[in-house]
Amino acid sequence: MPTLAERIQPALNIRENSLEATARLKRPLSELPANVMGIPRSCGLLTETELELTEKYDATALVTMLANGKVSAEALLTAFRKRATIAHECTNCLTELIPEAIESAKACDRFLARTGNPIGPLHGLPISVKEQISIAGHYTNVGFVSMVSNHSTEDASIVKSLKSLGAVVFARTNQPQSLMQLETSNNVYGATVNPRNRGLTAGGSTGGEGALMAMHGTPLGIGGDIGGSIRVPAALNGTYGFYPSIGRISGEGALVPSPGCDSIPGTLGPFARSLRDIELFCKSYSLTKPWMDDASLIPGDILSPRHKPANALRVGILVDDGVVSPFPPVQTVMRELQERLGKHHSIHVVPFKPLDHEEAWRIISANYFEDGGADIRNICQAGNEPLLPMTEWIIRQCQENASRVAPTMQGRKMARDQFRQKYNAHWNEAGIDVLLAPVTPSTAPPLGATPYWAYTAVWNLLQYPAIAVPGASYIGDWDRRSLSGMNYRPKTELEKLMLEDYSPEVSQGMPVGVQVIAKRMHEDILLHAAYTIENALRITKHDSML
């Protein structure tokens, strides 16, 4: 039997050959600094125009420029192919670049030249996608060794939709073994690291997108989230990530290790550079009416209007979930945001008491694997690959908590349903429109140190949509030195364990994400609230108009 290295070689060859030849760093990873954020600019491989195109604009700006012919789809794609290659060489974020994208970009340009009109609202926009999302004519392995030869004959539904809107799907990004980790490492492609500190994780499971977007290697990305897998890498990389309600975005053709396991469904969702890019994605995607072809979706636009608050927006604030207290950087950012929002006339800040998030974690983890993780073990066994420690950990969590919650799957689903009803009543009682909360209790930890998911997973249990926004970025020159002064006394074994991987020094300069959360299917109110909060924070940052 061939060795593991021999078996994954075809996948690595495909990746190697797909990268943009004109943008290879030709330096071993070990020679790179810990913080590689400056490499795309310092390496000299990108032209000034390419630097500007990849750094200066969000997707909303780019689609306007593309539609006006201010930039060609081909030139834009080249810029992002080069920058993505550099980002990959620094962080190991890609599984491949898609060669056919070049022809797609040229076709966009020809279409515009011929008709004078863009193909659609995403005309010529390069978009990256998590590897689990099938691309016709490519292999889709979901980070499993046994699946490196799993050939996809059809594009995933989301890819079809994006292409029909004129987008150019150009890159595929890395994910962890089993997809069930809040970091990114697998036995095929290895680990994706954080571009601000390569000793730390980029988060996960959509960590490839997180790192790629942090380095401006993509203007818009698609990931998946079942417990925080979009919001966590967005938060740890200082970008935006959107976990929509279940039933909004088609997952057809996005491979998972346990199909049919739907007690806790995951969903795809976008990574973006701005709130308006999330809006651009939602509105464009809804134009394709994906619910027509995917019977699992709830018909209707993602941003179909709900009853908006008549007066001041009522924003609940959750700083500490009562299980794992956030470390000083996250507490500092949350309290600073709370204070600033409290001063703004359009926002009414309401302290929000979490409702037993420890129980929430027990219930959601008990419901994750209906088969107790057997499918994942079997796929790993078929590839003769070891289970990674964090895969073992989540399977064990599931098994232990399953026996705590209820002896049968029906009982565990009842616990889930009852918790949803209880939390819904609790939320109603608080009378809030949205909630502002941390995404993770700390800044990016090292690989192997994400044993607490509940800051994100509780909203997966409830199916409440949430947008991760780069919380620290609103604050500007907040005094990071205060972090070391803050006294954090661990009250549980879990906090003690996590504290081992925290240091104020390492946290300096690392992004802190926060999330805005709304009730199920209330994406319109969610986005409205996120805009309102962001505007308020931008204004208060400059201490004007209070």
Next chain:
Amino acid sequence: MPTLAERIQPALNIRENSLEATARLKRPLSELPANVMGIPRSCGLLTETELELTEKYDATALVTMLANGKVSAEALLTAFRKRATIAHECTNCLTELIPEAIESAKACDRFLARTGNPIGPLHGLPISVKEQISIAGHYTNVGFVSMVSNHSTEDASIVKSLKSLGAVVFARTNQPQSLMQLETSNNVYGATVNPRNRGLTAGGSTGGEGALMAMHGTPLGIGGDIGGSIRVPAALNGTYGFYPSIGRISGEGALVPSPGCDSIPGTLGPFARSLRDIELFCKSYSLTKPWMDDASLIPGDILSPRHKPANALRVGILVDDGVVSPFPPVQTVMRELQERLGKHHSIHVVPFKPLDHEEAWRIISANYFEDGGADIRNICQAGNEPLLPMTEWIIRQCQENASRVAPTMQGRKMARDQFRQKYNAHWNEAGIDVLLAPVTPSTAPPLGATPYWAYTAVWNLLQYPAIAVPGASYIGDWDRRSLSGMNYRPKTELEKLMLEDYSPEVSQGMPVGVQVIAKRMHEDILLHAAYTIENALRITKHDSML
């Protein structure tokens, strides 16, 4: 240990004492004719006004009369309490009348007198509900002996909603053991029979509502449907029944034998006298915004507008599902309706080929009981009551088909999801707005003879909303003598078995229901189409305006 008779006696006493004393027939059931539809009029227990109030109006007319003070809530309730008592004595359709309803009706009258306004859009309207729906202060046994002392401390969510709209919940109706039968019989209350022929079933599982409504013993009823349990009794009793999409109507407080079993969810829905009564229910209920308090619901009005067909309505016609060919009465009605609709300018009739409904039945029955029926067996065992033959039958169907479909629950859910996607594509390809199809392959059979559910259950598998309408009633004096002339040759053992219970003579005069079906969550188009079809049939009935 007390005998079964002794253990159910308390439940029977409650029922007996709850009936309206002034409307007792005081004749043994055995002395009643087979067809009891004329008894309420012939028995002399109802005044002319009471006969008119209960027979002449639909709920929409009644709520107008109530709001205008043309009839008092108390007088209307008395009329329906009396008529329901008579209906019950003829068909065994009730489990109890609710004494508190009298005070509720009086409170409605006082409110109107004091304020000049109705309490809400259902002000003073008597509504009956299936027994499984909890009523505070009453026992809720779901037809199980072991549950006769199961005390409900809180109204079910739907009851709260109806009360808040001004309705007077006044009667509870019979259901079968386990709720999983398309007829109505249990070891507590016995069987509910068809008022047009007491030798036949009233259908099920909401058979109590069906019989009660056929006899004009209620103007609006609430039942539940997981495989046809609203539509079948509506069809077999010549009334309207609505199976809405899952996630529309709160089932909180509606008891089921297997909570947490959600692979195929059921839903509550209304029985009505007219399409506009279904509209009245939907609009009124949506006003209560039930999704605010029930996290399992999809936010939004039931009739929230969808894109309506611009030109002629495209109505698919399914006469024969390819598994069990309908018996002559149903075929005759379907072909007659098809012919008449085909002549109408506002409708484009499209023959629709069913997509493997045999497989649909295998998949849905395999998914019904995640525990293989263990919960039902346990509840029966706890009450030391025998499983009824049709309960045994559906559990056996589930077990046999489970092993055929897939060895694991995940596999059976995958089969379900794949079938949904396949059927969705098939429907799209047909390009229809709605489908018109039989509800059952025959008119009401005797008790114990409903071994084929797929005419309704396929739409439960797909979660497509459907309205059962009294198909034969549009046709008028169609030649029922043709039924005996039609040659029906059974092509399978199942058809042969069912044919044993069919006779043209017994079918004479029995209702034939048909259903209008729309895609998931498309209730607005469904109701619009049902109106269009009904109007077309009313017009063509008089051979005018073709």
